[in-house]
Amino acid sequence: MISNNDKEKLKEKIVSWACLSIRPFTIVEDCGFNDLIRESINIGQKYTGDIDVEHLLPTANTVRNNVRKAAENYRSVLIPLLQSQADAGVLCIIPDLWSDKHRKICYIGLSCSFVNDRFQSVAIDLCCGEYDEMDKTGKSVYLSIRKQLTMFGLEYYFDNKKLLFMSDRGSNIIKALEGHDVLFCFGHRINNVLQRAFYQTGPKQDKQANNGLAVTPVKRRIDIQDISDEELDSDVEDIYKRPSPSRHHEATIILSKLPSEPKELLGVIVVSKSLVKYVKLTGLNKEIQDSHGVALQQSNITRWLSLSSLLKSVESSIEHVRALLSTKSSAQKQKVNLNKIHIGGLKDLVILLDTFQEVIKMIQTGDRPTLHMVYVSLNKLKLHLDGKDVNMNGDPKLIDDRHEGTDFFRQRIKQLLSLMFHLDKKHLAAALLHPQYRKLTFIDDYKKSKTHIYVRQLLAELYDDNVVQHQVNSTLSSHEPQKKKHKTIEEQFVDPEDDDRETFDGNESSTSNKGDELTKYLKMQIEDKFKTPNPLPFWKFYQDKLPNLAKIARRFFSIPATSAGVERQFSAAGVLINERRASLNPETVEDVLFVRSIKKALMKCPDLLL
DSSP states (O other): OOOHHHHHHHHHHHHHHHHHTTOOGGGGGOHHHHHHHHHHHHHHTTOOSOOOHHHHSOOHHHHHHHHHHHHHHHHHHHHHHHHHHHHTTOOEEEEEEEEOTTTOOEEEEEEEEEEOTTOOEEEEEEEEEEOOSSSOSHHHHHHHHHHHHHTTTOHHHHHTTOOEEEEOOOHHHHHHTTTSEEEEOHHHHHHHHHHHHTTOOOSOOOBOTTTOOBOOOOBOOTTOSOOOTTOOOTTTTOOSSOOOTTTOHHHHOOGGGOOHHHHHHHHHHHHHHHHHHHHHHHTTHHHHHHTTOOOOOOOOTTSTTHHHHHHHHHHHHHHHHHHHHTTOTTOHHHHHHHHHOOHHHHHHHHHHHHHHHHHHHHHTOSSSOOTTHHHHHHHHHHHHHHTOOBOTTSOBOOOOOSSTTHHHHHHHHHHHHHHHOOOOHHHHHHHHTSTTTTTOTTSOHHHHHHHHHHHHHHHHHHHTOOOOOOOOOTTOOOSOOOOOOOSSHHHHTSOOOOSOOBOOOTTSOTTTTGGGHHHHHHHBOOOGGGOSSOOHHHHHHHTTTSHHHHHHHHHHHTSOSSSHHHHHHHHHHHHHSOGGGTTOOHHHHHHHHHHHHHHHHHHHOTTTTO
C-alpha cells in the first residue's frame, strides 16, 4: 500500500513538471505515461540501492535514432504483408495533401485499409512525407504517390493498376489516379452538398484547362480554427446531373433572388457565425461554461458538418450568451445581432442538420467496414428530407417547422443531394454482401438486378468463366418494409425477416454449381449471431462454403466510405508539429506517425505482422 505522504510527494513533482515545462495536465491520464511509470517501478524492484536516473533514461538523440530504427524495421516487415493484400485485390490506398501552419511545409499522406485473410479490418498510416515536387499538377501528384508507394514495394501494383483508391474529387488527384479503381469520399460530398445548400461555398477556385474541376487545395489540420472561408474543397461545382430550373427550382436559385423567408434563415447562420467569432476572440466561452452553458463551437469550410456543431452550440447557450452580453458595454453590435436570431429558425436548422451529423459520425467508425453504410446513410437522408423518417419505435417523425424558410432549404438540400451524389455499384455491392442488407430492400428492383449482375460478373472472373448469370433472384420482394423498432440508423435499414429462407447445407460441396454462390447466399438463413453491424465474422465463418463470394466481400469491405483515415493522420501531424516542435524535420514526423499507426494496429490485431 502506497502511503499518502508518498502520493503527495509524487503529486508535487507532477505539478512542478507540468508548470515548469508547460505540459498538459491530461498527460497523467495517457496510457503511454502510465506504461512508462509501471516499467520504471519494475526496473527499480530489480536493484538495491540508488539508481542513476540520468544513466537509465536515453538521450533525445537516442530516442530519435530508435524511432527511425523502429520505423525502418516495421516498414521491412510490412512490405510482404501489403504485397499479399495487393495480390488479393484488397489493398485500398487513401492519398491526400496537407501543409503545417508553422513551417508551411507541404506533405503528402497515404493511408491504407484492407481486410486480411483472417477477416480482420486493418487501417495503417503508411506515410506523411514531404511533398517535394515542383507543383501540384496531376502528373506531379502521380509521381509523389508512386514515390511513397515504392517505399513499401508497391510500385508494380500501382503501375499495373492493381490497387484500390479512396479519395476526394480534386482534379489533381483525379488526374494522378486516372485509370485506377477509385471511389470518392462520401463525407466530402455530403459536406459539399450542405455548403452549396447554404451558400457557404465562397469564391470559385482557379480551374485547370478543359477539365472543369479545381485543384485539390492543400489542407490544414482538420481542427485548426484559422482556415479562411475561402479555403474549401474543390469538388463543389462538380455535379452529376444538369439541374433543370423548372424541376430543381430551389437548387438553381441564386442568392440575390432568394425569397425573404429563406434569406432570413440564412441570416441566422451569418449572425451565429459572427457571434461565435466574437465569443472566441473575447474569451467568453469560459464564462459560458462557468454558468453551466455549452462552449460555442466555431465553423470552418473544411471540417465536415462543423456548421451543425456551431448552430447546436448557439442554440444550447443563447440565453447564457445574452446574459453575459448584457454586462458588456462594448458589445452593442453583438447584442443587436443576438436579437436578429430567430429562435424557431435556429431550432429548425439544428433539427435539419442533426441527421446529417449522425450519418457522418456513423460512417467514420474506424473499427469495422463502412462502405455499405453509404447505402444506409443515403436512404436515411432521403427519408429525413422527405419527412418520412421514423423514430426508434418505428413511429413517424412529424415535421414541425417553426420558420417559413425551413422547407425551402429542405427541398434545396434534397435536390442538390440527388444532383451531386449517386450510389456507386460498389456501394450497393457492399450492402448486398452485408448479411443484414443483402435484400437491398430500400432500392428498386432494377438497381437490385444491376447489383446482382455486377457481383455475378466478379464471380465469373474468379471462376475464369465467361458466362455471366443475368437472372435476378426471384425471392426479392418489392414490398415496403414493415414498421419495426430500431436503436441505431444501421438497424433502421436492416432487411425485414422472411419465413421462406433455406437452411444452408454445410455438407454441400463449395465446388458444385460454383456460379450460384450468390443465390445460395441470398437464400441462406442468417443466424442471429451474425446479425450485427460488422459483416466480417459472417464471412470468416462461411469463407470455406462461399469461398469466391468471401473474396469479393473482402475486396469491398476493404474500401472505407470516406477518406477520414488520412485526415486523422494530418490531425495527428498537426498535434506533433506545434510551436514547441516546429523544428522537427519531415522525416522524423513521418517516422513518428508511422510507428504510432503500427502500434495502434498491433493493439487491435496483435498477430497482424506474424
